Amino acid sequence: MMTPTYYRPPAISINTTHKAPQAEFSAGKASSYLDLNFALISLKMSVSDRIGAPESHPRFHGVLAELTHLILRRCFNSVEQTALSVVTLWLLTYVLTTVYTRCTRISGVPGPFWAAYSRFWLLRAYASGCLWQIYHNTSLTYGPLTRIGPNQVLLSDPEESMRILAPRSKYERGPWYDAFRIEPNRPNIISQRHRSTHLRMRYQMAPGVHTLWFICHPLTNVTQYSGKDIANFENIMNVRVLDLTDHITADWTSTADSTVVFDLGRWIRHLTMDTITHISFGKPLGYVENGQDVMNFTGVVEQLLPVVLRFSLFTELKYVLQVLARIPCFRRKLFPHSTHSTGLGGIKITKDIINSRPPPEPRTKSDMLNSFLCHGISPTEVESEMVIALVAGSDTTSTGLRATILNIISNPPVYRKLQQEIDEAITRGLISSPIQDTEARRLPYLQACIYEGLRCHPPLVMPRERIAPPEGDTVCGYHLPGGTIVGLNVWTSQRTKVYGTDPEVFRPERWIEASDEQRRAMRKVWDLVFGYGTTKCLGENVALMTMNKVLPELFRRFDICTIDPQRPWHSECYGIFFQKGFNVRVSKREAFS
Numbered sequence: 001m002m003t004p005t006y007y008r009p010p011a012i013s014i015n016t017t018h019k020a021p022q023a024e025f026s027a028g029k030a031s032s033y034l035d036l037n038f039a040l041i042s043l044k045m046s047v048s049d050r051i052g053a054p055e056s057h058p059r060f061h062g063v064l065a066e067l068t069h070l071i072l073r074r075c076f077n078s079v080e081q082t083a084l085s086v087v088t089l090w091l092l093t094y095v096l097t098t099v100y101t102r103c104t105r106i107s108g109v110p111g112p113f114w115a116a117y118s119r120f121w122l123l124r125a126y127a128s129g130c131l132w133q134i135y136h137n138t139s140l141t142y143g144p145l146t147r148i149g150p151n152q153v154l155l156s157d158p159e160e161s162m163r164i165l166a167p168r169s170k171y172e173r174g175p176w177y178d179a180f181r182i183e184p185n186r187p188n189i190i191s192q193r194h195r196s197t198h199l200r201m202r203y204q205m206a207p208g209v210h211t212l213w214f215i216c217h218p219l220t221n222v223t224q225y226s227g228k229d230i231a232n233f234e235n236i237m238n239v240r241v242l243d244l245t246d247h248i249t250a251d252w253t254s255t256a257d258s259t260v261v262f263d264l265g266r267w268i269r270h271l272t273m274d275t276i277t278h279i280s281f282g283k284p285l286g287y288v289e290n291g292q293d294v295m296n297f298t299g300v301v302e303q304l305l306p307v308v309l310r311f312s313l314f315t316e317l318k319y320v321l322q323v324l325a326r327i328p329c330f331r332r333k334l335f336p337h338s339t340h341s342t343g344l345g346g347i348k349i350t351k352d353i354i355n356s357r358p359p360p361e362p363r364t365k366s367d368m369l370n371s372f373l374c375h376g377i378s379p380t381e382v383e384s385e386m387v388i389a390l391v392a393g394s395d396t397t398s399t400g401l402r403a404t405i406l407n408i409i410s411n412p413p414v415y416r417k418l419q420q421e422i423d424e425a426i427t428r429g430l431i432s433s434p435i436q437d438t439e440a441r442r443l444p445y446l447q448a449c450i451y452e453g454l455r456c457h458p459p460l461v462m463p464r465e466r467i468a469p470p471e472g473d474t475v476c477g478y479h480l481p482g483g484t485i486v487g488l489n490v491w492t493s494q495r496t497k498v499y500g501t502d503p504e505v506f507r508p509e510r511w512i513e514a515s516d517e518q519r520r521a522m523r524k525v526w527d528l529v530f531g532y533g534t535t536k537c538l539g540e541n542v543a544l545m546t547m548n549k550v551l552p553e554l555f556r557r558f559d560i561c562t563i564d565p566q567r568p569w570h571s572e573c574y575g576i577f578f579q580k581g582f583n584v585r586v587s588k589r590e591a592f593s
């Protein structure tokens, strides 16, 4: 009964005309456009035909088959057509989902207009080299919760940040962390997003990182370091700090009538690399001794980080990388590999050392490498974990140190007070040479300078994204649907009212003048510099001990001033790194050297 309607001429003509001009269609552009036009007219006819006709099952299927046939023939009949169709389809889907997301998800959260439509706003911020400033300005303009992407918000409220990071929170690390994999198919401690696996890794690594003993905090059940079992570690630190000060004394000190320009930034980076490799492998790689970036590790990391950060925004690409990683030739080219003798091939040194050592006894207490192996981390996993430790442990600490030193030397009253405190402690025999960690922690102004330096300049300013739990959450009064990505803005959270009326200013006195209650409140917010909860930094004590030793040892021996007060350092910050130099003039202080 239906047959006559369905097989009417227009519908048939579509199929027949497909075949006839086929040769012309693929032969030239003009005929291709004509053909497309014709196809569109035919499609229109078929659809209106369908709408106008009474509904019936076979007819509907007929129209559907016809449409499918038409789409397949017209959109995928040549490579160019296929490419064009795929791009058009992708664009269409992208625009529709973006508009849908814009209108339905987190639409109430204020933020820059274009940020709501694409991740390019974020990409621009990452590429600018001053991510922290853009985040800070955005948070100041739009409030503690700001929309910075189609599905991304930025949080600068310290209380809410701590709630999200708390041990029992339902938030998990976001896809952003995938970009920090050393092995594309195997997450490391930083990129592990699965909560329970991450906790297992943390417990395995905690006793080993820096050979400190750890305790389980009774309230949070989070592994933390007490920093007491550090006889060996403190000796390593002493040797490394003296190595640096000896080199400065020998090669880099200026005299009354001559100036030696000295890039303190680079040398501090050398020091932190030597310290972390000494802790990790039982011997330093010799950065300070050779005065250069051994194995080009730092250079490669500095080149890679901007790429990694941009990549972290488009994590869909990780699937491509995961596939490429399975092909040996791409794998060797694209990823760090134990055959590489430089750069992130720092893996090679790990592998060589593992091979050269007998298997560690379960109770061997030597360096980080042995400790990881003793705690059941496989040699292959250890390779990536060591690279992560080298990156996480060296650059953050050197950034913290550089920022604190710069702030001190550019504030004459602070500089005078700090040097006075150190000099008095020496005169009264309160500190040894090199200074012990416990002695340094008893110098209140030094402690205030360290807290203030890290507060004003948190070394890790990347957003460290978390994903809202499936049931959603209310943050700063806004409802966030499940799956919303919440980035943490640590720069702004360290400039909140809890620090008083002048949080933008480097003023160590605020830590001394504060009442006990206020100091506790400040300390709680300050903790965010090292993270919070189950992902809190494993190396906080190491970083603080390094600062506690380097600052007094430098200021007791040398007078330091910047070479170019207008532009003391070239700060290109991609989250962690301050890549460029920090040129200074260093002269000896005879009285206390």
Ligand code: HEM
Residues within 6 Å of the ligand: 189, 190, 202, 209, 210, 276, 389, 392, 393, 394, 396, 397, 400, 458, 459, 460, 464, 528, 529, 530, 531, 532, 534, 535, 536, 537, 538, 539, 540, 542, 543
């Ligand atoms: C001033 C220096 C440092 C700062 C500001 C800092 C900051 C941080 C922060 C904020 C996190 C949390 C990341 C997250 O939320 O996912 C973190 C994690 C971590 N840090 Fe540090 N860090 C410093 C020094 C160090 C050092 C010296 C080491 C090791 C030698 C280290 C090793 C780690 C490791 C292994 C993690 C991962 C912890 C985990 O995922 O459970 N850090 N750090």
